Amino acid sequence: MSTYTESDERLELRKAVRSLASAYGREYFTEKARSGEKTTELWLEIGKQGFLGTNLPEEYGGGGGGIGDTAAVCEELAAQGCPLLLMVVSPAICGTIIGRYGTEAQKQKWLPGICDGTGTMAFAITEPDAGTNTHKITTTGRKDGDEWVLNGRKVWISGIDEADHVLVVARVTDDGSGRVKPVLFVVPTDAPGFEAHPIPMEIVSPERQFQVFLDDVRLPADAVVGNEDGGLDQLFAGLNPERIMAASFSTGLARFALDKATAYVKEREVWGVPIGSHQGLAHPLAQSKIEIELARLMTQKAAALYDAGLDSEAGEAANMAKYAAAEAACDAADRAVQAHGGNGITQEYGVAGLLVAARAGRIAPVSREMILNYIGMHSLGLPKSY
Structure with a gap:
């Protein structure tokens, strides 16, 4: 064995x-x-x-x-x-x-x-009117002599205020098919024509989200990363790791929430015994332990497949890992708040803020619904639903 x-x-x-x-x-x-x-x-x-x-x-x-x-x-x-x-x-x-x-x-x-x-380098792909559909991005790059000129708008871009450069996904041609031909540009965050505006967020984090505006941003030829005809393969070289990392982000949050809850229910006594001795609290926390470990295993599998160069298999596993980890984190955060009772919604005990942080994992960088679409179509062979 x-x-x-x-x-x-x-x-x-x-x-x-x-x-x-x-x-x-x-x-x-x-x-x-x-x-x-x-x-x-x-x-x-x-x-x-x-x-x-x-x-x-x-x-x-x-x-x-x-x-x-x-x-x-x-x-x-x-x-x-x-x-x-x-x-x-x-x-x-x-x-x-x-x-x-x-x-x-x-x-x-x-x-x-x-x-x-x-x-530090940020990454800009999401757009207000494209959402998850990267084929519909409208940020464009056009050649002007030896330079490129970028125009467009991005949203939900993390850490612009901490980054010297941002890797921007733009389309360079539209052949009428509606399919995107993505090209990756490294853009200095202090470039003329580049503007970033913070988005007010409820999440408790020092890392901020931004809307980004590109207005005739001029770039040298060597700002292009990879082949301008490389297509989606170059883009997904970064998106599968993104899902694996998002899964690890969520499992880490889940572990923190579970550790906080476990420590509290061991110490808090009601009617002469620790509240953790009651199954109404012990069982949900035990469920979270199981869910977290399952998500961690799938995350490690996805990483191992990606590191072995098995991109197709890694794509499926990365999506599954991201889904499982986000669900585990949401459950763990909710159970941690409940285990703390009224203390769970105070700043002093520091668990209520995890609710929003964990919940973001169900939405970004790809929603759980789109993951279910992916698994339904690619893993189960079901008809495309979107």
């Missing part, structure tokens, strides 16, 4: 990240969020310790590992109360795409900063 375990190196990585993140903790994270400050010290420390670019090549400052390593870092940060969304965006999406499709000059220019945290 064999059991599934991660490698010793991965377990040591988790231990090291857990130790670093616990020195900061949830109180640090929420204090920064509520005061409008950034978690820059933590971000740069993660980079300094080599945890930001674990999936990127060593010659550019990375760890030479896979997306499974970066997902583990993301999960452990969240499990200590410090869920950093830019972990999903900068090293996992942007770093992966540049690492796979960028020129040597582009890798040397952008990957070291992504790895050490000094050159």
Whole structure:
């Protein structure tokens, strides 16, 4: 009989990240969020310790590992109360795409900063009228001599105020088929014609969301990452890691919520016994433990498939992992609030804020409904429903 375990190196990585993140903790994270400050010290420390670019090549400052390593870092940060969304965006999406499709000059220019945290890169694909349908994006790039000119609008773009550059998905031609021909452009966030406006959010996080406007933004030819005729393959090189990272983000949040709830029900006594001795509280928390571990296993499977170069199989597993992890996180956050009773909705105990954070996982980066569409069509062979 064999059991599934991660490698010793991965377990040591988790231990090291857990130790670093616990020195900061949830109180640090929420204090920064509520005061409008950034978690820059933590971000740069993660980079300094080599945890930001674990999936990127060593010659550019990375760890030479896979997306499974970066997902583990993301999960452990969240499990200590410090869920950093830019972990999903900068090293996992942007770093992966540049690492796979960028020129040597582009890798040397952008990957070291992504790895050490000094050159964080955002990612812009979502648009107000396209939503999940990337075939309908209207941000356009046109050639003008040796330059490119970008025009369009993006929404729900994370961390623009912390990024030096943003990797923008634009279409360059429309052959009348309605199919998008995506091209990836690295755009400086201080470029003339580039504007970003924050979106007020209920979520308690120092990382902000933005609407982005591109008005005749001029870029040099080498701003294009990959082949301008490369199509969707280049884009999905970053989107499968995004789903894997989102799953780890959710499982980390779920673990944090469950740990908080478990500690509370062990200590809180009513009628002379800890409330955790009652099945009405014990069973929901036990369910969450099961759901979290199942989601973690699927996430690790998805990462292993992706790191093995099995993109098709990884796509299915990544979607399943993201779905399972978001559901586990929502359940764990809700159960944590309920276990705390009235204390669960106070700032002092710090669990109510997890409700919104966990709920976002059912929506972004792809909704659970679109995942169900994907599984129905691609895994079960059902007719396309949209």
